[in-house]
Amino acid sequence: MRILLLGKTGQVGFELHRTLSPLGTITAPGREQLDLTNEQAVTNYLAQTQPNLIVNTAAYTAVDAAEENQQAAQRLNAGLPKQLAEYAKANNARLVHFSSDYVYPGTGSEPWQETSPSGPLSVYGQTKLEGDQAIEQSGADHLIFRTSWVYSARGNNFMKTMLRLAKSKPELNIVADQVGSPTPARLIAQVTTLAIHSQLKTGLYHLAPRGETSWHGFAQEIFRQAQQAGERLAMGPENALTISTSDYPTPAKRPLNSRMALNKLGRALNIQLPDWQSQLALTLNEYLEK
Numbered sequence: 001m002r003i004l005l006l007g008k009t010g011q012v013g014f015e016l017h018r019t020l021s022p023l024g025t026i027t028a029p030g031r032e033q034l035d036l037t038n039e040q041a042v043t044n045y046l047a048q049t050q051p052n053l054i055v056n057t058a059a060y061t062a063v064d065a066a067e068e069n070q071q072a073a074q075r076l077n078a079g080l081p082k083q084l085a086e087y088a089k090a091n092n093a094r095l096v097h098f099s100s101d102y103v104y105p106g107t108g109s110e111p112w113q114e115t116s117p118s119g120p121l122s123v124y125g126q127t128k129l130e131g132d133q134a135i136e137q138s139g140a141d142h143l144i145f146r147t148s149w150v151y152s153a154r155g156n157n158f159m160k161t162m163l164r165l166a167k168s169k170p171e172l173n174i175v176a177d178q179v180g181s182p183t184p185a186r187l188i189a190q191v192t193t194l195a196i197h198s199q200l201k202t203g204l205y206h207l208a209p210r211g212e213t214s215w216h217g218f219a220q221e222i223f224r225q226a227q228q229a230g231e232r233l234a235m236g237p238e239n240a241l242t243i244s245t246s247d248y249p250t251p252a253k254r255p256l257n258s259r260m261a262l263n264k265l266g267r268a269l270n271i272q273l274p275d276w277q278s279q280l281a282l283t284l285n286e287y288l289e290k
């Protein structure tokens with residue numbers, strides 16, 4: 001299989017570069033080899049490499065900056081997936097793509113189903129939704145995995161920011177009214193690889209660990225597990241103070257309810273997704289041992 005992996009320097013792309021390697025020959029251009037904002041360059045690259053599997057982890061993921069840079073977000077999150085899907089349809093290739101809990105409106109407290117109505121609150125969410133819709137409408141063989149709150153031992157993410165701040169701050173205010181499931185990039189890569197290998201049926205699936213928490217609950221668990229691992233912090237879980245989303249205004253509006261039902265993927269692959277706390281332990285250990 002000729003695999004084209006886009007976004008190899010990102011959190012999810014880095015992990016997929018490793019887990020996908022037994023499945024075929026991977027071509028993984030970095031930004032310097034292929035600027036994904038350049039539509040013609042992408043067309044030429046596809047014609048040259050002729051992939052039969054495209055795994056697209058590249059995206060415009062700066063949620064607040066997207067409010068200002070709508071054009072760049074639109075190209076990366078909507079135009080690129082559409083272009084890749086058109087190639088896949090015309091060349092009998094499969095497209096694997098990643099989407100976000102931010103496509104949902106964040107109301108209520110029930111988990112979103114894959115069939116739930118969308119209602120993005122931000123430019124990021126809107127452009128990610130347009131990407132999903134373009135893929136679905138293309139008629140290409142595809143897998144779209146909607147995931148949430150991605151973190152890993154690499155890159156910029158909430159886990160690493162919390163650990164850095166907790167080394168110097170006596171207490172921290174953390175948003176407690178947004179609820180979701182923190183998802184390690186490695187889990188995404190493992191399950192995606194399994195799905196590709198199992199020839200999972202074309203469609204849209206939620207992919208996250210089991211269980212739910214708030215950013216505040218996630219931070220408390222990070223501090224608790226880090227202390228348990230012997231990390232010296234200036235504060236503990238008890239010094240994580242709760243604030244609400246309205247106390248912490250950001251340019252982009254975030255959904256309060258990011259719960260996603262996981263039954264569809266679990267049933268289709270015959271797997272049980274692990275809980276978010278055990279996934280944090282694995283990711284934190286990896287990070288602290290570096």
Ligand SMILES: NC(=O)c1ccc[n+]([C@@H]2O[C@H](COP(=O)([O-])OP(=O)(O)OC[C@H]3O[C@@H](n4cnc5c(N)ncnc54)[C@H](OP(=O)(O)O)[C@@H]3O)[C@@H](O)[C@H]2O)c1
Binds near residue numbers: 006061100148
């Ligand atoms: N992060 C989250 O919390 C989250 C939550 C839900 C869903 N998702 C989705 O999950 C997927 C993976 O996210 P992630 O956190 O792994 O993303 P990430 O760490 O921000 O990585 C994004 C990747 O896209 C590449 N990229 C961006 N613009 C490019 C351009 N013009 N040309 C070439 N490459 C470009 C980046 O390359 P450089 O390193 O060169 O910039 C990087 O490799 C995305 O579809 C995202 O929307 C993420």
